[in-house]
Each structure stands twice: as structure tokens, then as C-alpha cells.
Amino acid sequence: MTNNKVLALIAAIAMVTAAAGYGAYRFGLEQGMKGSKGAKGALAMPQPLYWHDPMVPGQRFDKPGKSPFMDMQLVPVYGSSGGDAVDGAVSISPRVQQNLGMRTALVTSGKLSAGVVAVGNVAYNERDVALVQARSNGFVERLYVRAPLDPVKKGQSLAELYVPDWIAAQEEFLAVRGMAGSGMAPLVDGARQRMRLAGMTDQQVRLVESSGKVHARLTIFAPVGGVIAELGAREGMTVTAGAQLFRINGTRSVWINAELPENVAAKVRAGDAVEARTPALPGSVFTGKVGAIVPEIDAATRTLKARIEMANPNGKLVPGMFATLTFAPSDGGMDVLLVPSEAVIQTGTRSVVMLAREGGRFMPVDVETGSENNGQTEIRKGLVLGQKVVVSGQFLIDSEASLKGTAHRSTEAPHTANPAPLHHGEGRVERIGKDEVTISHGPIASLQWGPMTMPFKLPAGLAGKVSVGERVAFDVIRRNDGSFEIAAMTPIAAINMPSTPAGAKR
Incomplete structure (x- = not known):
């Protein structure tokens, strides 16, 4: 009895041990399979999208091999960089x-800001000019202004002239006025008019009437303030009626002639505000406006001249000064x-x-x-x-x-209209797609290509002229993106085709 109990206990222990071992075996097997799957996933390498020659990135191949263009192996392009090729980034x-x-x-x-910056030179305002002429024949007895560019003020004495023709007219007027009797008024008016015809002003006529004396000398005064731009008189010289004695330029305002390039001249209009700065007066800013755009282009400098009017109350701006001008836009934009x-x-x-x-x-x-x-x-x-x-x-x-090879370089010149050269080849049609045909062709010497299988772009008009398995003679042209397109394709008789190496795919 005791032996039977011992045997039963040993059998039970053996069964439990066997069950536990089988369970451990199944657990280990499952974990091993999971680990194997994880390892396989971890070791899985991304598949290349295509292979290409970095020196000719526009051409893509579907298998590794040697580049037909350069003496080097093709380089794989993986999915991480494939997006670059798709969107040009x-x-x-x-x-x-x-x-x-x-x-x-x-x-x-x-x-x-549409402001334009230009350079210019200060010049006299040609609208602020006064000419002083001789009103009668005479002689210059005294000259008060002796050199050009001498400054003068309005009303300043310029010269004194002796006018012999005035003596006879004044003496006649005084004699007629001194005659007694009625009916002399017309004679007096006639004598007064002859003095005016001799070149005397009303002020000078009144001076003769009030003083009762002959005034044979004339003092010439400056009609405006400025500088003597031209001096045509010298002491002792004889002058005739109408001769120019002085040319006076005013300095209350000046012109600045700005040179505007053709490409910015359209941005400047008459009336635009202008600021001027000159190296001769650092820190000083002068304001004015565009008076006129001169309708003439300098043939040598290809510039248009803008005339700017500047106030010059203190006379700081001197003709000939160099100035930098900033033209403000007429509107805010x-x-x-x-x-x-x-x-x-x-x-x-x-x-x-x-x-x-x-x-x-x-x-x-x-x-x-x-x-x-x-x-x-x-x-x-x-x-x-x-x-x-x-x-x-x-x-x-x-x-x-x-x-x-993701995009054309930004410095690349656009495609010109020159026709692309044709490259001739022969081969067998392997597949015809919607817009491309795959051909196993022999060497193409003009492209330095060896035998290979590759797709070509296929124009719609050539799709129905050949069928899969036919041997064809074809001409291809290189497109702007580096791919090749069938220009002409004709079925030919069977020929000995070379072995087909790794193909290429666009």
C-alpha cells in the first residue's frame, strides 16, 4: 500500500513537471518569435527609389550599376530624399x-518709399535776371562797379554817364517854359516829350522841371540786388543807345540742376518736394520743389535734367556747388x-x-x-x-x-530655341505605357551609352505605330529636364541584339 502511494506521488510530480516544462517551452517560443520579428523590423533597410549619376541627376535608373555617363557607380536615392525631387525642394x-x-x-x-536720390549743381536762377542798358548815346565818366561777380544791392549806383543829346532837349524845354504869353502850353508839352524821346525817364524830366537846370549827366542805379554776372562798361568808353552795360543775377533763389537716370526719371514730377545737402555746408538742409523736367536727354550720360528751385535768403548756395538731392514721393503709395x-x-x-x-x-x-x-x-x-x-x-x-537633382539651378539660363540634336538607336520594344515606351537598345555612340533597357517619353502620335516585341529603329532628343523623348520610331527587321544590362527608369 505504501509503495503504491509513493508511485502515485512520483507520477503526479512527473506530470506537473512535464506540464510546467511544456508551458515554459511554449512561452519561450512565442517570445523568440516576437523578438525575431522585432529584430527583422529593426534591421529592415529602406528601399531605394531609384539610382542616379550625381553628375547627371536628371537621368534615373531602376537598378544599381555603372553610370553610362561617368566612370563611376550609380548612387541610390532613398525615400527621405525622394520628396526633394518631387516638389523641387x-x-x-x-x-x-x-x-x-x-x-x-x-x-x-x-x-x-519711392524717394529718388540724385546729384546736381547749383546755378543762377535764369528767371531772376535784370539787364541795364544805355538809353542814349554818351560816354562813361565814372564806374562804381568794376568787376564781374561784385555783389550789388537794389538802388546802388552803378555808373555815371555824360549824355550830350540831353543838353539840347533840356535847354529847349527850359527856354520854351520861360517864354511869356498865352498858348505856350502845347509848346511846353512838345519840349517835354522831346526829352522823353532822348531817353530821359519821367523822374529825370521832373528833376529838370523842379530845378530849372540842365542835367547832362545820368547816374545808373541797380534795379535788383544780386551779383554782376556780366560787365559791359568801362570808364571813358563811348556807349550807344541800347548797349548792354550790366547783367545782374538775383541771389534770393537759385536753381539746382539734377541729373536723373532714365530708369528713375518717371518717378519725379514737377511740384515734388526736394531736400538738398551740400558738402560745403555740412548739417544744412535746403528745401525746394521741382520747377520743371527739361525735355532733353544727355546723349553722353543718358540722364534727364530736373530743375529744382531753392530759396537762398542768406546767399549760402553759390553757383557751381555740388549737391545731393532727395526727391520725396508726391503720394504715400x-x-x-x-x-x-x-x-x-x-x-x-x-x-x-x-x-x-x-x-x-x-x-x-x-x-x-x-x-x-x-x-x-x-x-x-x-x-x-x-x-x-x-x-x-x-x-x-x-x-x-x-x-x-531636385531643381534647376537658379543661375541656370533658360532653355533657348536652338533645336536639340537627334540620337539614333535600334532595339526591341519591351513595354508600351500611357506616355512612355521601354526599349532594350544597343549602344548609342552619340550619347556614349552602352546596351541597356530604359524608358523613353512617347509622343501620342507614335503610340499606335509599334507593338511589344517589335524591333525598331528610333531617334531620341534630350529634353530640358534631362530626360529623353522619342522623336521618330520605325519597325525594322530582326537584328542581333546585345545582352541587356541593368535598365534605367525615368
């Missing part, structure tokens, strides 16, 4: 951005989109900015620019308010984009 890590010293700025809205001028890359044919996007991505964008002033450039088309643009390091981003 390039990704740059924050560390590289910091090394490049990259800076960005927001596209803002505001008024761009409208709000426009603005970016820093250093953000715009001028290629000669296009204006390009580098647009900063989320996740360290950058994309070149063509823009249409307008006016520029104070380091700000107006953007008329291509950007919207609030976008970020790169203001430093643009050319390095452009180089990175070119190497990755």
Missing part, C-alpha cells in the same frame, strides 16, 4: 545650416510685399529667392521684382505674406539642390 540639416551661417527673413507688407534686397538672386534673365519651408527644406522660387529702396525690394509676383526667404547662404543651397 532640398533638405539641409540644422547643423549644416549653422555652418553655412544661414539667415532667413519674413515676407512683409508695407510702403516702399500703396502697401506692397517686401523682402530684403540681399535675398534676391539676379541671374541676368530671372530673379530668384530661396523659400524656407518646414523641416529644414528649401526651394528656389522665381519672383517678379519692383522698386528697391533702403535695402528693401518690392515683390510683385511669386511670394505671399508671411513666407520665409533665405537672406544669406542662398548660393550654397542652390549648389546642394543642383547636386541632388
Whole structure:
């Protein structure tokens, strides 16, 4: 009995042990399978989207191999960089951005001052000129102003002339007036008129009447204040009626003749306010307005002349002075989109900015620019308010984009109208798609291509002329984006085709 109990206990223990071992085995197996799946997931590598030659990024291949263009292996492009090729953007890590010293700025809205800065020279106001002439024949007995550019005041004595013709007219007037009798008034008026005809002014006639004496000498006074621009009299010289003795330029106001380049002349209009500064008078600012735009362009400098009228009460502005002029806009202007001028890359044919996007991505964008002033450039088309643009390091981003083949370089010239050359080849049609055909072709010497299988763009008019499996002779042309397009394709008789290597895919 005792032995039977012992045997039963041993059997029960053995069964429990077996059950526990089987359970541990199943648990370990399940954990091992989970770990294996996790390891496989951790070790899984991303699959390349395609392979390409970095020197010819527009051409894509669907298998690794040697580049047909350069003596080098094709480089895989993975999904992380595939997005760059799709939307034309390039990704740059924050560390590289910091090394490049990259800076960005927001596209803002505001008024761009249309002020124009030009240079000019001070000149006399030709509308403030007085000419002093001899009214009768005579002689210059005394000259009070002896040199050109001497300053004079209004009413100042300029010269004294001896006029013999006045003596006879004055003596006749005095004699007739002294005659007694009635009916002499007409004779007196006639004698008075002869004095006026001799060149005497009413003031001089009244002086003769009041004094009763002959005045044979005439003192000439300055009609305006200014400077003697021209001096035509000298002591002792004979003068004739109408001879110019003095030319006086006023200095109460002056002209500043500004030279405006053709491209900004349209921004300046008559009546615009102007500020003038001159190195001769540091700290002084003179204000005036545009009097006129002279309708003539200097053939040598290609500039238009603007005539600015400036008040000169103290005579500080002297003809010949150099001045810097700032033309204020006639109106406040409208709000426009603005970016820093250093953000715009001028290629000669296009204006390009580098647009900063989320996740360290950058994309070149063509823009249409307008006016520029104070380091700000107006953007008329291509950007919207609030976008970020790169203001430093643009050319390095452009180089990175070119190497990755994501977009045409911003400095690349646009495609010209020159016809692309044709390249001839022969091969077998492997597949015909909606807009492309895959051909296993032999060597194409003009492109330095070896035998390969690759797709070509297929114009709609050629799609129904061949079928899969046919051997064809074809001509291809290179497109702007680097791909190749069938220009002509004709079925031919069977030919010996070389072995087909790794293909290419656009």
C-alpha cells in the first residue's frame, strides 16, 4: 500500500513537471518569435527609389550599376530624399545650416518709399535776371562797379554817364517854359516829350522841371540786388543807345540742376518736394520743389535734367556747388510685399529667392521684382505674406539642390530655341505605357551609352505605330529636364541584339 502511494506521488510530480516544462517551452517560443520579428523590423533597410549619376541627376535608373555617363557607380536615392525631387525642394540639416551661417527673413507688407536720390549743381536762377542798358548815346565818366561777380544791392549806383543829346532837349524845354504869353502850353508839352524821346525817364524830366537846370549827366542805379554776372562798361568808353552795360543775377533763389537716370526719371514730377545737402555746408538742409523736367536727354550720360528751385535768403548756395538731392514721393503709395534686397538672386534673365519651408527644406522660387529702396525690394509676383526667404547662404543651397537633382539651378539660363540634336538607336520594344515606351537598345555612340533597357517619353502620335516585341529603329532628343523623348520610331527587321544590362527608369 505504501509503495503504491509513493508511485502515485512520483507520477503526479512527473506530470506537473512535464506540464510546467511544456508551458515554459511554449512561452519561450512565442517570445523568440516576437523578438525575431522585432529584430527583422529593426534591421529592415529602406528601399531605394531609384539610382542616379550625381553628375547627371536628371537621368534615373531602376537598378544599381555603372553610370553610362561617368566612370563611376550609380548612387541610390532613398525615400527621405525622394520628396526633394518631387516638389523641387532640398533638405539641409540644422547643423549644416549653422555652418553655412544661414539667415532667413519674413515676407512683409508695407510702403516702399519711392524717394529718388540724385546729384546736381547749383546755378543762377535764369528767371531772376535784370539787364541795364544805355538809353542814349554818351560816354562813361565814372564806374562804381568794376568787376564781374561784385555783389550789388537794389538802388546802388552803378555808373555815371555824360549824355550830350540831353543838353539840347533840356535847354529847349527850359527856354520854351520861360517864354511869356498865352498858348505856350502845347509848346511846353512838345519840349517835354522831346526829352522823353532822348531817353530821359519821367523822374529825370521832373528833376529838370523842379530845378530849372540842365542835367547832362545820368547816374545808373541797380534795379535788383544780386551779383554782376556780366560787365559791359568801362570808364571813358563811348556807349550807344541800347548797349548792354550790366547783367545782374538775383541771389534770393537759385536753381539746382539734377541729373536723373532714365530708369528713375518717371518717378519725379514737377511740384515734388526736394531736400538738398551740400558738402560745403555740412548739417544744412535746403528745401525746394521741382520747377520743371527739361525735355532733353544727355546723349553722353543718358540722364534727364530736373530743375529744382531753392530759396537762398542768406546767399549760402553759390553757383557751381555740388549737391545731393532727395526727391520725396508726391503720394504715400500703396502697401506692397517686401523682402530684403540681399535675398534676391539676379541671374541676368530671372530673379530668384530661396523659400524656407518646414523641416529644414528649401526651394528656389522665381519672383517678379519692383522698386528697391533702403535695402528693401518690392515683390510683385511669386511670394505671399508671411513666407520665409533665405537672406544669406542662398548660393550654397542652390549648389546642394543642383547636386541632388531636385531643381534647376537658379543661375541656370533658360532653355533657348536652338533645336536639340537627334540620337539614333535600334532595339526591341519591351513595354508600351500611357506616355512612355521601354526599349532594350544597343549602344548609342552619340550619347556614349552602352546596351541597356530604359524608358523613353512617347509622343501620342507614335503610340499606335509599334507593338511589344517589335524591333525598331528610333531617334531620341534630350529634353530640358534631362530626360529623353522619342522623336521618330520605325519597325525594322530582326537584328542581333546585345545582352541587356541593368535598365534605367525615368
